[in-house]
Amino acid sequence: MLPRSHALVSGLRTHCARVVREVLELYAPPLCPACDEPTAVHRALCALCLSGLERTSPTAVQGVLAPYAHDGTLVSLVHRAKFAASELAAQTMGLLLRDCLSEITAQFDVVVPVPLHDQRLRERGYNQSHVIAQMLDAGPVVHALARPKRTLAQARLTREDRADNVRDAFVLQNPRLVRGLRVLLVDDVVTTGATLTAAHTALLAAQPSSVHCVAVARAILRSGL
Ligand SMILES: [Zn+2]
Known part of the structure; x- marks a missing residue:
């Protein structure tokens, strides 16, 4: 199969999986987005997964504020958001981040997800950083950047x-969307930055x-890399 055809089929399969999951969510009882155990409400982690969240430094490290360790429950959420077409997992990550940023979200004018x-x-069918950005209540989500390089x-x-x-x-594709504004730049996971x-830049x-x-x-970058 040609690479482009393979990509199209892969994309269609991902899209279908997401549609099926969203339909199931409408009629099924809410499940934990990290482990699929029943929970009280949609997008809520179960008690076990809540206990598997590890907080990090409350201040920015090397210019990036990242309130959770990429460990335990976050590993499951990130994997599902990136590789299992779970927009629900990405939404939950956004809510977790929103809770940590609630005291500073008024300091921004616009939110830019890493494209x-x-x-x-x-x-993938969606950009997980865009989904996270949408959950933050830190201003409108704007697409000032493009990522032309694979x-x-x-x-x-x-x-x-x-x-x-x-x-x-x-590359900067829409400079007028951020010029003169206070920008919050959002990604899912930071390692080296x-x-x-x-x-x-x-x-x-x-x-x-x-x-x-x-x-x-x-x-944390694994030793040997
Ligand atoms: Zn769980």
Whole structure:
């Protein structure tokens, strides 16, 4: 099968899985988005998964505020949001982040999600960072950036290779959406910060008033990478 056909089929399969899941959610009792055990309301974690959340530093580290460790429950949510077509998991990640940002969300004018490359967006059916951004109540979500460069998955790269991989990955496509404004730049997981740094750098060309970077979770780069 040609690569492009394969991508289309993969994207269609992902879209169908998402539609089926959303229909089931309408009629089924609410399930924990991290483990599928019954919960009280939609998008709520069960007690066990709630206990599996690990908070990190309440302040920004290397310019990025990421209130949860990429461990336990967050690993399950991120995996489901990225690879199992679970927009529900991404929404839950957004709500978790919103709860941690509630005291500062009034400080921003617009929210910019880190974009996906178009092909990856078609395969996944949605951008998990966009879904997270929508849940934050920190201002309108605007698409100031585009990601024309198809990059490798960061997870298997070294710190140095990660920076090279995403360098020049982002371009400013709508500078007027952020010019002079206080911007909240949102991603799902931060590890070395290379992706957010590259997106941040691209945004600065629009001369925003300020740019603050947040991610739901912070991962530790495994030794050897
Ligand atoms: Zn659970």
